Amino acid sequence: MEVKYGDDSISGEFFDGIYGSLVERPHNALPSVIVIGGGISGIAAARMLRNASFKVIVMESQDRIGGRIHTDYSFGCPVDMGASWLHGVCNENPLSHVIRRLGLTLYRTSGDDSILYDHDLESYALFDINGHQVPKKMVIEVGVAFQKILDETDKVRDEQTDDISVKEAISIVLDRYPDLRQEGVACEVLQWYICRMEAWFAADADMISLKAWDQERVLSGGHGLMVQGYDPVIKALSRDIDIRLNHRVVKIVNGYKKVVVTLEDGRNFVADAAIVTVPLGILKSNLIEFEPKLPEWKQSAISDLGVGNENKIALKFDNVFWPNVEYLGVVAKTSYSCGYFLNLHKATGNPVLVYMAAGALADDLEKLSDEAAVGFVMSQLKQMFPDATNPVQYLVSHWGTDPNILGCYSYDAVGNTEDIYDRLRAPVGNLFFGGEAVSVDHQGSVHGAYSAGIMAAENCQMHLMQRLGGLERVSVVACREDLVEANVPLQISRL
Numbered sequence: 001m002e003v004k005y006g007d008d009s010i011s012g013e014f015f016d017g018i019y020g021s022l023v024e025r026p027h028n029a030l031p032s033v034i035v036i037g038g039g040i041s042g043i044a045a046a047r048m049l050r051n052a053s054f055k056v057i058v059m060e061s062q063d064r065i066g067g068r069i070h071t072d073y074s075f076g077c078p079v080d081m082g083a084s085w086l087h088g089v090c091n092e093n094p095l096s097h098v099i100r101r102l103g104l105t106l107y108r109t110s111g112d113d114s115i116l117y118d119h120d121l122e123s124y125a126l127f128d129i130n131g132h133q134v135p136k137k138m139v140i141e142v143g144v145a146f147q148k149i150l151d152e153t154d155k156v157r158d159e160q161t162d163d164i165s166v167k168e169a170i171s172i173v174l175d176r177y178p179d180l181r182q183e184g185v186a187c188e189v190l191q192w193y194i195c196r197m198e199a200w201f202a203a204d205a206d207m208i209s210l211k212a213w214d215q216e217r218v219l220s221g222g223h224g225l226m227v228q229g230y231d232p233v234i235k236a237l238s239r240d241i242d243i244r245l246n247h248r249v250v251k252i253v254n255g256y257k258k259v260v261v262t263l264e265d266g267r268n269f270v271a272d273a274a275i276v277t278v279p280l281g282i283l284k285s286n287l288i289e290f291e292p293k294l295p296e297w298k299q300s301a302i303s304d305l306g307v308g309n310e311n312k313i314a315l316k317f318d319n320v321f322w323p324n325v326e327y328l329g330v331v332a333k334t335s336y337s338c339g340y341f342l343n344l345h346k347a348t349g350n351p352v353l354v355y356m357a358a359g360a361l362a363d364d365l366e367k368l369s370d371e372a373a374v375g376f377v378m379s380q381l382k383q384m385f386p387d388a389t390n391p392v393q394y395l396v397s398h399w400g401t402d403p404n405i406l407g408c409y410s411y412d413a414v415g416n417t418e419d420i421y422d423r424l425r426a427p428v429g430n431l432f433f434g435g436e437a438v439s440v441d442h443q444g445s446v447h448g449a450y451s452a453g454i455m456a457a458e459n460c461q462m463h464l465m466q467r468l469g470g471l472e473r474v475s476v477v478a479c480r481e482d483l484v485e486a487n488v489p490l491q492i493s494r495l
């Protein structure tokens with residue numbers, strides 16, 4: 001059966017229903033692109049192509065947009081259960097223009113550009129298992145020792161031919177310099193520092209690559225919490241874009257001239273190209289069938305890059321029984337048993353604590369019922385504050401098992417090859433790849449995912465203009481109308 005443009009029941013060049021083997025392109029028709037995934041990367045890609053006068057639709061499997069940006073309002077205040085920091089509070093950050101234009105406030109938790117200290121040490125209160133606060137002096141001294149250990153792991157890296165894990169490197173250093181080993185509570189504080197490092201990668205230290213862990217280029221300006229949540233950003237960027245919610249893609253046929261995208265209910269959509277921005281965890285699990293199969297170099301990049309896990313348990317109380325610090329931490333004998341809470345009361349005035357768990361602990365919390373997970377977190381809180389009251393409301397995330405996400409973000413696992421990101425982002429025929437994992441410099445972040453979406457859209461645009469030619473009606477846009485500079489500074493509530 002032959003299907004011609006104009007048969008569609010949806011809009012422009014897309015059509016669902018049965019598709020034929022031969023699809024004719026009418027003269028001067030606008031190029032069409034299907035973006036798969038309605039997170040910030042997919043929305044950025046769609047916006048860029050729409051601005052370039054392409055026909056574009058976004059297929060999103062969930063009943064909401066945003067993906068790993070998920071601001072929950074059920075507490076009566078915004079609580080980000082996914083991303084909550086802008087890493088790099090500076091104009092160079094590709095999201096700063098949107099944040100400025102929307103007048104959103106950032107609460108800077110650290111002015112440090114390092115990945116290890118997204119919170120200033122002076123804003124912490126750490127407690128031991130018996131509920132005694134760890135003296136600030138000890139926290140600072142162990143912090144200095146931890147930095148020395150990391151400096152020494154640099155030398156270990158130079159000696160190794162094969163990559164090893166950060167954990168292995170730390171134990172080599174501690175064997176060489178026993179004086180860097182800490183005793184008693186100080187040793188627990190050292191584990192807490194390792195726990196913080198694991199939180200950045202959302203993976204345990206025995207999984208993190210020594211070769212790659214500190215190679216990330218962090219933007220300047222430190223780390224700022226989105227006080228009103230990330231949701232306004234995603235809402236603003238998605239304005240006027242054709243987004244189809246509850247449209248789960250299960251198959252992509254990457255043809256010579258067309259891409260056919262099949263949904264789980266059997267409907268097909270056809271376009272000149274597609275941009276895949278689903279999470280790496282979804283690609284790893286082969287939940288989308290590619291025809292022809294993705295080339296081996298692409299498949300191995302997908303399977304080799306790590307995906308970590310992080311979960312948040314947000315607790316709303318009817319009274320504030322904790323000190324006025326930004327972070328509360330529990331130190332313990334292993335990094336797995338350490339814990340920490342973000343105090344949203346300090347940043348936003350709302351009586352909310354957010355417990356954050358990464359790596360194996362995040363996986364294990366997802367095996368519990370929500371009630372049991374909250375019970376576990378409350379037991380940590382009661383160690384610090386025996387008189388803590390029970391929460392009046394709670395929220396529990398499940399990023400590792402959410403069938404739309406399957407992990408929180410990518411990280412460099414031991415043994416990754418240097419070209420892994422190039423292979424991940426390289427197009428295959430009429431298929432382009434976006435999403436946080438393919439970001440050039442900032443994997444695992446919102447701004448990295450945003451830039452990756454723009455880059456995939458630019459590559460797709462160039463490809464289609466070369467392939468289809470004669471697209472006088474298509475305007476070449478450098479990037480986005482959002483880039484019109486607003487002379488508004490970033491609103492930072494804590495300097």
Ligand SMILES: Cc1cc2nc3c(=O)[nH]c(=O)nc-3n(C[C@H](O)[C@H](O)[C@H](O)COP(=O)(O)OP(=O)(O)OC[C@H]3O[C@@H](n4cnc5c(N)ncnc54)[C@H](O)[C@@H]3O)c2cc1C
Nearest residue numbers: 037039040041061067068083084085249435436445446449
């Ligand atoms: C707990 C947590 C904390 C984080 N903290 C921060 C932070 O503080 N700062 C920061 O910068 N970053 C943070 N991140 C990372 C950041 O959230 C992500 O890097 C970014 O949001 C990813 O955007 P994306 O568009 O690449 O993917 P996503 O947002 O995951 O979008 C992909 C979309 O694809 C959809 N999808 C999946 N399968 C299909 C299918 N078959 N068909 C159609 N659609 C499909 C999904 O539903 C999803 O909406 C955090 C992430 C998590 C989970």
